[in-house]
Amino acid sequence: MDEFGIGAPLPRLEDVRFITGRGRYTDDIPMSGLAFMEVVRSPYASARIKGFDISAAQAAPGVLLVLTGEDARAEGFGGYTSKMRKTNRQGEPNFEPPFRILEAERVRFVGDPVAIVVATSAEAARDGADLVLVDYEELPAISDIKAALAKGAPLVWDEVPNNECVFVELGDRKATAAAFAQAAHVAKGEFAISRVAHASIEPRVGIGLYDPVEDRYTLHAAVQAPHTTRNEIATRIFRIPENKLRVISPDVGGAFGGKGYSHPELALVLWAARKCDRPVKWVCTRSEAFLADFQARDNLAQVELALDANGKFLGVKVKNVLNLGAYLTNAGLQCGFHHVGSICGVYTNRNVDWEVSAVFTNTTPIIAMRGAGRPETTFMIERIIDIAAAEMSIDPAELRRRNLIPTAAIPYDTGFVHTYDSGDFEKGFDTAMRMADWAGFPERRARSQARGKLRGIGMAYAIESAAGVRDETAEIRFDTSGAVTIVVGTHSHGQSHETTFRQVVASMLGIAPKDMRMIYGDTDLTPFGRGTGASRSMTVAGSALVCAAERIIARGKQIAAHMLEVEESDIAFDAGVFTTRATNRSVDLAGIARFAHDFRQMPAHLGVGFAERVAFVSDGINFPNGCHVCEVEIDPATGETSIVGYWLSEDVGVVINPLVVKGQAVGGIAQGIGQALCEKIVFDGESAQLLTGSFMDYCMPRAKDLPAIEIKSQEVPAPNNPLGVKGAGESALVGALPAVINAICDALRPLGVKHIEMPATPARIWEAIEQARRAKAA
Amino acid sequence: MTSVSMRVNGADVRADVEDRTLLVHFLREHLRLTGTHVGCDTSQCGACTIHLNGEAVKSCTMFAAQADGDEIVTIEGVGEPGRLHSMQAAFQQHHALQCGFCTPGMIMAGIDILRRHKSPDEETIREELEGNLCRCTGYVNIVKAIKAAAES
Numbered sequence: 001m002d003e004f005g006i007g008a009p010l011p012r013l014e015d016v017r018f019i020t021g022r023g024r025y026t027d028d029i030p031m032s033g034l035a036f037m038e039v040v041r042s043p044y045a046s047a048r049i050k051g052f053d054i055s056a057a058q059a060a061p062g063v064l065l066v067l068t069g070e071d072a073r074a075e076g077f078g079g080y081t082s083k084m085r086k087t088n089r090q091g092e093p094n095f096e097p098p099f100r101i102l103e104a105e106r107v108r109f110v111g112d113p114v115a116i117v118v119a120t121s122a123e124a125a126r127d128g129a130d131l132v133l134v135d136y137e138e139l140p141a142i143s144d145i146k147a148a149l150a151k152g153a154p155l156v157w158d159e160v161p162n163n164e165c166v167f168v169e170l171g172d173r174k175a176t177a178a179a180f181a182q183a184a185h186v187a188k189g190e191f192a193i194s195r196v197a198h199a200s201i202e203p204r205v206g207i208g209l210y211d212p213v214e215d216r217y218t219l220h221a222a223v224q225a226p227h228t229t230r231n232e233i234a235t236r237i238f239r240i241p242e243n244k245l246r247v248i249s250p251d252v253g254g255a256f257g258g259k260g261y262s263h264p265e266l267a268l269v270l271w272a273a274r275k276c277d278r279p280v281k282w283v284c285t286r287s288e289a290f291l292a293d294f295q296a297r298d299n300l301a302q303v304e305l306a307l308d309a310n311g312k313f314l315g316v317k318v319k320n321v322l323n324l325g326a327y328l329t330n331a332g333l334q335c336g337f338h339h340v341g342s343i344c345g346v347y348t349n350r351n352v353d354w355e356v357s358a359v360f361t362n363t364t365p366i367i368a369m370r371g372a373g374r375p376e377t378t379f380m381i382e383r384i385i386d387i388a389a390a391e392m393s394i395d396p397a398e399l400r401r402r403n404l405i406p407t408a409a410i411p412y413d414t415g416f417v418h419t420y421d422s423g424d425f426e427k428g429f430d431t432a433m434r435m436a437d438w439a440g441f442p443e444r445r446a447r448s449q450a451r452g453k454l455r456g457i458g459m460a461y462a463i464e465s466a467a468g469v470r471d472e473t474a475e476i477r478f479d480t481s482g483a484v485t486i487v488v489g490t491h492s493h494g495q496s497h498e499t500t501f502r503q504v505v506a507s508m509l510g511i512a513p514k515d516m517r518m519i520y521g522d523t524d525l526t527p528f529g530r531g532t533g534a535s536r537s538m539t540v541a542g543s544a545l546v547c548a549a550e551r552i553i554a555r556g557k558q559i560a561a562h563m564l565e566v567e568e569s570d571i572a573f574d575a576g577v578f579t580t581r582a583t584n585r586s587v588d589l590a591g592i593a594r595f596a597h598d599f600r601q602m603p604a605h606l607g608v609g610f611a612e613r614v615a616f617v618s619d620g621i622n623f624p625n626g627c628h629v630c631e632v633e634i635d636p637a638t639g640e641t642s643i644v645g646y647w648l649s650e651d652v653g654v655v656i657n658p659l660v661v662k663g664q665a666v667g668g669i670a671q672g673i674g675q676a677l678c679e680k681i682v683f684d685g686e687s688a689q690l691l692t693g694s695f696m697d698y699c700m701p702r703a704k705d706l707p708a709i710e711i712k713s714q715e716v717p718a719p720n721n722p723l724g725v726k727g728a729g730e731s732a733l734v735g736a737l738p739a740v741i742n743a744i745c746d747a748l749r750p751l752g753v754k755h756i757e758m759p760a761t762p763a764r765i766w767e768a769i770e771q772a773r774r775a776k777a778a
Numbered sequence: 779m780t781s782v783s784m785r786v787n788g789a790d791v792r793a794d795v796e797d798r799t800l801l802v803h804f805l806r807e808h809l810r811l812t813g814t815h816v817g818c819d820t821s822q823c824g825a826c827t828i829h830l831n832g833e834a835v836k837s838c839t840m841f842a843a844q845a846d847g848d849e850i851v852t853i854e855g856v857g858e859p860g861r862l863h864s865m866q867a868a869f870q871q872h873h874a875l876q877c878g879f880c881t882p883g884m885i886m887a888g889i890d891i892l893r894r895h896k897s898p899d900e901e902t903i904r905e906e907l908e909g910n911l912c913r914c915t916g917y918v919n920i921v922k923a924i925k926a927a928a929e930s
């Protein structure tokens with residue numbers, strides 16, 4: 001490792017602009033003649049629109065433009081579609097609801113957009129929006145899965161009886177039933193995985209521009225995947241060629257999946273810009289974000305685990321029902337399918353019977369969020385293991401140990417979806433046990449008990465599949481001065497790519513990171529890219545950079561051989577310099593670049609220029625994994641939980657920058673703890689009105705709610721990408737949910753509490769303790 | 779419209795603002811000091827934290843007109859590239875930011891914490907960060923950075 005190459009804990013190069021207030025987020029972009037858009041949203045969870053009256057809004061001071069769902073319909077716009085198609089219970093293709101940018105006839109969740117008002121100031125737009133009159137006929141609504149599936153439930157879509165959009169069976173039902181028949185014990189659990197908000201601190205935002213000469217749009221917006229956004233808006237909504245839309249995503253203040261896909265507002269600012277011949281900006285307020293930002297998770301799972309008398313896992317059965325919300329977003333359905341393989345965990349269990357159904361409700365649509373299905377699946381297996389351990393009176397760590405896939409058995413075919421190509425779960429397990437001093441826990445528990453406190457310890461060994469979208473393009477180019485620019489199609493909004501990608505290139509080419517320029521986030525300036533998500537960026541874009549650097553070196557050798565008048569095989573490359581031992585002469589990359597741009601000197605067969613662009617396709621996904629241990633102390637008088645220790649021994653393959661990798665892990669764990677302890681989106685059961693509409697009601701974890709977290713990386717290289725990396729963005733979150741809930745349940749178990757649903761708020765814990773007390777007394 | 783004058787990052791500014799203009803919008807839109815951010819509309823997130831007469835305040839909680847005659851420092855006035863404030867340097871050194879959106883508010887809050895506590899322990903820092911949300915970092919490195927800045 002050198003001072004700035006792969007493995008160096010290099011402080012981030014992008015930091016200086018952020019710490020000095022010079023970040024450039026979308027809302028910071030100065031623009032003259034700017035108009036402001038406000039969205040008129042449905043106040044009802046379900047209603048028929050009987051008509052619009054926009055005359056007062058149109059006449060309001062400063063208002064430039066009012067457009068309704070009827071205008072959108074007249075334009076003939078298309079709608080958003082799901083990337084995934086499945087089948088319903090009858091085996092027919094699932095219903096794909098029309099998901100338009102403005103509704104004209106019917107609204108299906110509180111916040112559904114029906115009109116926009118554009119004005120000369122944000123205030124005037126807001127005032128104008130208040131004057132848009134929409135005549136609604138309110139209809140009965142449903143917000144949760146059980147209500148959606150109840151007999152005679154109101155239908156979100158008339159086309160979908162029972163509100164069930166998708167029903168699919170996976171795994172091997174027969175083999176699993178046979179395994180269950182052999183079981184000495186079957187543990188059963190029913191878990192509600194709560195609905196949460198991505199809640200990036202930067203709200204969603206977009207600025208639309210339209211150039212009538214070129215008949216071309218430009219969108220500045222906080223998005224994770226500029227090319228995906230371009231595709232969705234151009235192809236799906238406007239039905240124009242993609243070269244008619246440029247998407248620029250500058251600094252983005254966090255996303256977590258919430259800015260991965262287009263929301264209607266981004267198409268709306270573009271449409272509005274064309275209609276009023278001005279740039280149009282929309283900035284989401286936080287209250288609006290809670291209504292209109294797509295949300296995440298929200299499913300019910302019935303899980304059964306069959307074990308033999310020694311605690312060996314024999315099979316697992318899952319019935320999983322997802323709440324999709326009112327529409328199918330681009331990636332909503334995926335959350336129920338892409339990560340079912342995680343149910344096998346790091347264990348030798350081979351029999352899986354999985355049933356998944358997905359239902360519509362009158363709630364904000366669901367989209368992927370950090371983990372996107374893996375936290376849910378991991379929760380199911382890791383929580384049921386603890387329930388089984390308690391019922392069989394086996395230490396939960398010991399029960400895991402008995403079922404762990406031996407290191408010698410890797411690569412390991414789980415028999416259900418995944419073959420793990422690398423990993424050392426035994427080492428990960430042993431390391432976590434040592435870090436957490438698991439053996440010393442009984443003593444710590446006794447000490448807590450002496451102080452009237454309940455103490456619990458919980459483990460979760462999470463494994464997930466990362467980098468599923470396997471292609472990405474990157475370019476390394478030298479200019480005529482010999483300086484280097486790297487260009488990628490992924491987007492960095494906290495992932496630290498501006499540092500880590502440069503480290504990769506620095507290791508390959510021997511150029512200091514600070515001397516490189518990096519471009520991303522602009523569909524006009526970067527090669528086609530799939531953006532950032534699913535822990536993919538370093539695996540695919542990093543690998544694309546490695547391949548581009550290899551080609552730079554190969555071409556450099558050809559040019560150096562010509563310059564130094566030797567055979568190519570006589571040229572060696574090291575740390576940015578090409579040398580020939582024969583004559584002891586050398587030329588560096590900058591020298592090659594300058595030479596390569598001079599057509600008079602370059603031999604014709606080599607062509608001019610010094611740049612390489614590579615579209616990399618990985619051989620497969622990778623499997624980041626980690627053993628989490630969480631220790632909590634609960635005050636039984638108040639139900640208050642404090643996390644007194646958190647340890648993670650993780651394997652995300654080769655670590656490019658330990659500062660960054662740990663930062664990602666800690667941030668992920670914090671979001672998992674948030675969901676486990678305090679966060680939850682709540683809708684009223686009757687009206688399906690949102691009850692958690694601001695940071696006052698939606699409890700975000702704050703500094704004092706979170707513990708110090710200790711992390712050790714063990715680097716087991718992934719065999720299927722040249723860097724040996726595994727996804728590092730999501731894997732830590734995936735294990736945090738079950739680790740925390742397992743610890744809390746462990747603390748409460750002596751009182752007779754079997755399970756606590758997330759979020760384990762003080763009120764909920766206190767209630768569970770009281771209930772258990774009452775039950776004991778009775 | 780109200781006429782306001784105040785001192786911002788050492789320079790005198792005077793402007794006519796609408797009565798309902800929040801201080802944060804005045805800073806961002808009139809003065810183009812866009813380092814101060816808006817992350818909520820209920821005074822919960824702290825992304826808009828600035829120093830008003832030497833004390834950390836959330837600039838979304840007051841009108842621009844209320845700051846008439848006051849002395850304001852925003853993140854842009856704390857330090858600049860090449861001449862970083864020790865708190866800014868500590869944030870970079872300890873990887874206390876990811877997306878950077880909460881960061882200006884966190885740095886302004888951090889400086890204020892050290893104004894009131896000479897060498898705060900971890901618990902005090904965590905308590906004191908009550909008003910600032912970060913969705914990326916899990917706070918661990920923010921706490922570390924503030925502690926390191928105290929020691930520097």
Ligand code: FES
Pocket residue numbers: 815816817818819820821822823824825826827836837838839
């Ligand atoms: S903007 Fe959130 S507290 Fe001021």
Ligand code: FES
Pocket residue numbers: 201253254494874875876877878879880881911912913914915
């Ligand atoms: S660094 Fe992203 S919100 Fe704090």
